[in-house]
Amino acid sequence: MSGKLTPGRLMLMAYVYLVLIFVLAPIVVILPMAFSEPDYLTFPPEGFTFKWFGAFFGNARWMDASVFSLKIAVLTSIVTVVVGTMATYALMRGAGRLGTLFQGLLIAPIVVPHIALAVALYLFFRQTGLSGTVTGYVMAHAIIAMPFVVFTVAAALSSVDATLEDAAMSCGASRFDAFRLVTLPLILPNVLSGALFAFILSFDEPVISFFLAGIRDKTLPRMMFDNIEQNLTPVIPAIAVLLTGVSILVLVCAAVLRRMAQSRSIPAEEG
Amino acid sequence: MSMAGFLQPDGRNLSKAGILLLMAPFFLLIGFAFLYPLLSLLSISVTEPQTGLQNYERILDTPVYGKVLLRTLWIALLVSILSLFLAFPVAMAMVSSSGAMAVFITACILLPFWSSVLVRTAAWAVLLQRNGIVNDLLQAIGIIDAPVRLLYTQGAVVVAMTHVLMPFMVLPIYGALRNIPPDYGRAAAICGAGPLRSFFEVTLPLAMPGVLGGFILVFLTALGYFITPALLGSPQEMMIATLISQQLREFLDWPFAAALVGVLTLFVTAITLLFSRVFRFDRMLGGQV
Known part of the structure; x- marks a missing residue:
């Protein structure tokens, strides 16, 4: 497969452009609606206003939900990275049969549908009083995000030479x-990009948020779900604009981290 | 960065106690907030209201519920097939492009990963509404005379779910295609194979693990999908996830909802175990970030 412009390749690229239009169109269409005057969603947008951003930032319920979701996402990201890195480090340093169990349990939350986990936690958290609490959400989101963090950290750990740690320990350093001082700095870019990923997964997570929400403590995705289901106001496109901005920022951060990871993996390969 | 031996233990070993200590938080978390809740939910499905399989019998004996199961399977299959036909050429283009073009296609495929499922579902609600763009477009081309109902139909669910899940198909296929040495295509051409024959006899068979992996990933995700059917689907044509939600939240019938979760979970687990050899999550998802 070369880049030459044969008729076959021309057809392929035409088809691919159509698919990309399908992928991008809904996102491209909804974003300008954030600046449209009317109370309903219409395309092309009419007039120009920032009032929907005002409606979002000026409404205590939207703000409470955003702060609540941010709090959950930050804690999820910390818990997942700490617990995940500890376990991954143990896995890569001779976990044996325990490692097999670990990998099985790690994959299980990807296989089991989120709706199943959501219903199970809905029931369990009602009995234990964890419904709608930060602790409850963080545990649920950490379970969903854990595999992604572990894969990312494991990829970095496998390229770090363990003899570096040996050297440090024979010089008198504790394990x-x-x-x-040696391994963590080398895997840090991957650890951080795992943390970013866990943050996004938690902040966006709609299904568990839907089932675990109490009457008062709603996450941002749950508030959005209710808005879309009931009347779908232009606050949703306004949030979409904000979220897209944050996503692009995060993507840029992730790209920078990846570049750092690449530049750091070179000495390990030489060693 | 070598992906070989990805999750294999290597390096200087820790003591048994050290390993147990480092893994303990993970095991506690997964035991407390995953295994125990899920197992107790499944046990409710066979112990309440009485011990026995009557909740499962009810699913099979009531035509309405059987229909929901079949519809769920059908929609998941349709979404997977559509995703495959959209994703394969995109993956091919990603492999064969270079420079800015490759970056552009990759960004288009990855961007939805980072944008909220709810936002994309809302976008489809806007596009498909009675006075929405899709209706305008269909009238402009002359396919329809008056606006038709597109929202709250099975079609809306299939289109929006394909939109959300298609990127999950692209990545595994891209991974498989990228590993095919370009020499193979050239060798096929030298031996006299045309582009079509070379595609069907060389590229496709070698890409099969990626195709199968992506297909199963999309199929299994679609089976348990909740948000899109709940917001864009018709209440008369539920999928299993929306039925579970209804039984739980409206009818408060926990044991029956638990049995539905049981059916879904057992089915999904069985398929995963059946295809565990092609279904390597670490390979499929590890390179994503």
Whole structure:
């Protein structure tokens, strides 16, 4: 397959452009609606206003939900990265049969549909009083995000030479210091991009948010779900504009981290 | 960055106690907030209101519920097939392009990963509404005379779910295609195979693990999908996830909802185990970030 412009390749590219239009169109269509005057969603947008951003930032319920979701996402990202990195490190340092169990349990939340986990937690959290609490959401989101963090961290750990830790320890460093001062700096870009990924997964997570929400403590996705289901106001496109901005920012951060990871993996390969 | 031996243990080993200590938080978390809740939910499905399989019998004996199961399977299959036909050429274009073009296609495929499912579902609600763009477009071309109902139909669910899940098909196929040495295509051409024959006899068979992996990933995700059917689907044509939600939240019939979760979970687990050899999550998802 070369880049030459044969008729076959021309047809392929035409088809691919159509698919890309299908992929992008809904996103491209909804964003300008954030600046449209009328109370309903219409395309092309009519007039120009920032009032829907005002409606979002000026409404206590939207703000409470956003802060609540941010809090959950930050904590999820911290919990997932700490718990995930500890377990992944153990896995890569000779976990044996426990490692097999770990990998099985790690994959399970990807296989089991989110609706199943959501219903199970809905029931369990009602009995234990964890419904609608930050703790409850963070545990649920950490379970969903864990595999992605572990895969990312494991990819970095497998390219770090373990003899570096040996060297540190034979110079008198403890195992923890050897990890903290030698290995951790080398895998840090992947750890951080795992944290970013966990943050996004939690912040966007709609299904568990839907079932675990109490009457008062709603996450941002749950508030959005209710708005879309009931009347679909232009606040949703306004949020879409904000979320897209954040996503692009995060993507740029992730690209920078990846570049850092690449530049750091070179000494390990030489060693 | 070598992906070989991805999750294999290597390096200087820790003591048994050290490993247990480091893994303990993970096991506690997954035990407390995943295994125990899921197992107790499944046990409710066979112990309440009485011990036995009557909740499962009810699913099979009531035609309405059987229909929901069949519809769910059908929609998931349709979404997977549509995704495959959209995704394969895109993956091919990603492999064969270079420079700015490759970056552009990759960004288009990855951007939806980072944009909210709810936003995309809302976008489809806007596009498909009675006075929406799709209706305008269809009238302009002359396919329809008056606006038709597109929203709250099975078609809306299939289109929006394909839109959301298609990127999950592109990545595994892209991974498989990228690993095919370009020499193979050239060798086929030298041996006299045309582009079509070379595609069907060389490229496609070698890409099969990626195709199968992507297909199963999309199919299984679609089976349990909740948000899109709940917002864009018709209440008369439920999928299993929306039925579970209704039984749980409107009828408060926990044991029956638990049995529906049981059916879904067992089915999904069985398919995963059946295809566990092609279904390598670490390979499919590890390169995503």
